Amino acid sequence: MAEFSRLTSGEPYDKKHQTLTDRELEVLKQVAKGQSNKDIANSLFISEKTVKNHLTNIFQKIGVVDRTQAALYAIKEKIVDI
Numbered sequence: 078m079a080e081f082s083r084l085t086s087g088e089p090y091d092k093k094h095q096t097l098t099d100r101e102l103e104v105l106k107q108v109a110k111g112q113s114n115k116d117i118a119n120s121l122f123i124s125e126k127t128v129k130n131h132l133t134n135i136f137q138k139i140g141v142v143d144r145t146q147a148a149l150y151a152i153k154e155k156i157v158d159i
Contacts, residue, residue, distance in 0.1 A: 096138050102156065104131040108144050109151035109159075 107117045118125045141147050151157045
């Protein structure tokens with residue numbers, strides 16, 4: 078829960094998303110747009126397992142524990158526009 082409050086508190090980030098690969102950024106953008114793992118896999122021509130692996134890496138790199146927090150992070154960091 079501490080991570081969620083950090084996401085909504087307005088505290089500055091240290092641009093952790095700069096360590097994400099191009100593919101991880103693609104996955105994160107689609108998560109932020111509400112896409113399911115299956116939809117992401119189909120649009121990127123990868124397996125759902127690969128999507129899950131990317132999400133695990135993304136969560137670790139940006140310091141979140143679920144896709145909702147990852148989506149909030151992407152919006153807050155202007156990785157995706159809403």
